[in-house]
Amino acid sequence: MKKLFFLSMLVYLAAGIAPKSFPAADLILINGKVLTMDARNTVTSSVVIVGSWIRYTGDDAGAMKFNDGNAAVIDLKGRTVIPGLHDAHIHFESGADQISNRLDLRFMDKEQILKKIKMAVEISPPNALIKAYNYNHAYFKDKKFPDRYDLDKVAPDNPVIITRVDGHSIWVNSKTLSFAGITKSTPDPPGGELLRYEDGSPSGILKENAENLVKDVTGPDMVIPGASAENRILQGIRYANRLGLTSVTTQGSLRLMKELNEMEKAGVLTLRFNLWITPGEMRKCVTEGIKFRDGSDKVRISFVKIFADGSLGSVSAAFFKPYRNNPATSGILIHPVEELDRLISDAHMNGFQTGVHAIGNRGVHLVLNAVEKAQKKFGQKGLRHRIEHTQFITDDDLVRFIELKMIPSMQPTHCTTDLLVVEERIGKERAAQGYRWNSFREKGVMPAFGTDWPVEPLDPRRGLYSSIERKNIENGKPEGGWFPGEQISLYDAVKYYTLGAAYASFNETGIGSVEAGKIADLTVFDADIEAITVKEKRAILDIPVHSLIFDGKVLDIRGK
Numbered sequence: 245m246k247k248l249f250f251l252s253m254l255v256y257l258a259a260g261i262a263p264k265s266f267p268a269a270d271l272i273l274i275n276g277k278v279l280t281m282d283a284r285n286t287v288t289s290s291v292v293i294v295g296s297w298i299r300y301t302g303d304d305a306g307a308m309k310f311n312d313g314n315a316a317v318i319d320l321k322g323r324t325v326i327p328g329l330h331d332a333h334i335h336f337e338s339g340a341d342q343i344s345n346r347l348d349l350r351f352m353d354k355e356q357i358l359k360k361i362k363m364a365v366e367i368s369p370p371n372a373l374i375k376a377y378n379y380n381h382a383y384f385k386d387k388k389f390p391d392r393y394d395l396d397k398v399a400p401d402n403p404v405i406i407t408r409v410d411g412h413s414i415w416v417n418s419k420t421l422s423f424a425g426i427t428k429s430t431p432d433p434p435g436g437e438l439l440r441y442e443d444g445s446p447s448g449i450l451k452e453n454a455e456n457l458v459k460d461v462t463g464p465d466m467v468i469p470g471a472s473a474e475n476r477i478l479q480g481i482r483y484a485n486r487l488g489l490t491s492v493t494t495q496g497s498l499r500l501m502k503e504l505n506e507m508e509k510a511g512v513l514t515l516r517f518n519l520w521i522t523p524g525e526m527r528k529c530v531t532e533g534i535k536f537r538d539g540s541d542k543v544r545i546s547f548v549k550i551f552a553d554g555s556l557g558s559v560s561a562a563f564f565k566p567y568r569n570n571p572a573t574s575g576i577l578i579h580p581v582e583e584l585d586r587l588i589s590d591a592h593m594n595g596f597q598t599g600v601h602a603i604g605n606r607g608v609h610l611v612l613n614a615v616e617k618a619q620k621k622f623g624q625k626g627l628r629h630r631i632e633h634t635q636f637i638t639d640d641d642l643v644r645f646i647e648l649k650m651i652p653s654m655q656p657t658h659c660t661t662d663l664l665v666v667e668e669r670i671g672k673e674r675a676a677q678g679y680r681w682n683s684f685r686e687k688g689v690m691p692a693f694g695t696d697w698p699v700e701p702l703d704p705r706r707g708l709y710s711s712i713e714r715k716n717i718e719n720g721k722p723e724g725g726w727f728p729g730e731q732i733s734l735y736d737a738v739k740y741y742t743l744g745a746a747y748a749s750f751n752e753t754g755i756g757s758v759e760a761g762k763i764a765d766l767t768v769f770d771a772d773i774e775a776i777t778v779k780e781k782r783a784i785l786d787i788p789v790h791s792l793i794f795d796g797k798v799l800d801i802r803g804k
């Protein structure tokens with residue numbers, strides 16, 4: 245009976261017809277393009293939120309029936325709404341450490357940046373070197389490169405060096421130029437360029453190798469505005485939110501869990517955490533009676549992390565055959581096979597999902613074998629074991645993900661960074677069996693997407709772009725994409741970054757799609773991302789996150 249009711253609800257909702265009773269909405273989003281990620285891949289225009297929950301998705305007229313006059317109504321003007329982005333593999337604390345030690349100017353316009361620099365100058369010792377990061381003149385009103393005189397206004401006596409978001413140029417003030425002895429007569433170094441005024445004097449933008457001209461400029465340490473006011477975990481959370489993330493699956497620990505629980509109690513946690521743990525910590529959990537997925541809807545114990553092999557970059561990922569550039573090795577197994585089997589079997593027996601790092605095709609093969617053995621011994625137990633990275637995989641092993649009900653956890657930017665070296669390392673034949681998103685899709689296997697931050701930047705747009713184009717982000721090559729048969733649609737890329745990540749962390753009944761009955765975690769992009777990428781796929785890299793809704797509330801992601 246309950247099921248029948250549920251089905252008829254689905255029919256209502258699919259048809260965009262509201263049910264007969266209309267609870268008063270708190271928030272209504274209309275006139276958007278909502279990529280729901282539901283079973284029918286529905287695209288619709290509005291979302292109704294009551295408390296923390298999505299109550300309705302469908303057309304605007306249906307949505308407005310929930311408005312008793314008190315709802316906040318947001319006209320999205322065609323912007324894209326997707327489920328809150330969920331990075332399925334990061335190292336949160338290492339990433340947070342990195343950003344909390346920096347003055348981060350991401351997404352700021354010129355006035356905001358100058359204000360920040362002014363604050364840093366005011367609170368730092370005299371002559372301190374002011375270093376800041378991630379400015380992007382795409383966010384400036386005039387969209388033009390700034391110059392040294394802009395900075396001189398707020399920092400006449402301190403050297404200032406600001407790195408552009410892509411790291412390919414820096415913006416400095418007159419003090420930095422004079423400390424470095426850069427004048428009109430300084431030539432462009434090989435592989436570098438100084439932007440200049442008509443009279444030849446440097447404007448304050450130094451590109452590529454010209455950045456080295458100021459590398460010896462030093463001064464007392466600066467003081468970062470706001471750095472002491474907030475702990476690094478909170479800074480990491482805000483950073484993730486600004487990039488459109490509402491959930492992460494991350495390296496964790498029982499200690500981090502306690503810290504996050506405190507923040508949850510204090511009501512400041514605006515990111516959902518799935519924390520992976522070591523086999524040693526799992527033992528501790530078993531002893532203390534803590535189970536897999538114990539926690540709240542915001543902080544949970546997740547899988548047990550185990551390592552099978554190394555990495556391609558270090559020539560230690562385990563392959564069946566030797567490396568092409570180093571025939572003496574075919575990679576490294578972190579544990580002997582029996583030990584790998586035992587670690588996976590132990591977690592499985594105790595009801596814990598595993599996430600096993602495996603990059604080479606032999607590493608992946610051995611993990612599949614180990615899971616198969618554990619399942620033969622103890623049954624499937626409903627555990628969705630994951631392979632972290634799953635970069636190279638044979639055709640025979642690909643289909644085993646279906647039989648064993650396993651999940652490939654993959655990082656699209658690893659592909660577009662690695663593609664520069666893969667063929668040189670392992671040759672074309674094996675390269676063709678790498679980063680196989682579309683092959684998994686065709687077999688009906690849903691990968692979970694992420695970044696491995698801080699190994700790669702946390703920005704999900706880079707992953708989305710990599711998925712649809714398979715070109716190196718920095719050099720835009722190769723033409724047509726690298727093994728373009730593995731490119732996927734933007735819709736699917738978003739799906740693996742939301743529903744795929746939710747499924748991989750057993751959260752798919754609560755989050756991962758925009759459907760009535762799920763928690764209202766939503767990411768809004770400042771454009772119709774599908775329409776824009778039809779014209780120019782790279783455009784996705786520059787579309788700002790317009791707003792973020794977490795647990796039914798609109799977050800302030802523009803603040804500090």
Ligand SMILES: [Zn+2]
Nearest residue numbers: 333334335696
């Ligand atoms: Zn990692």
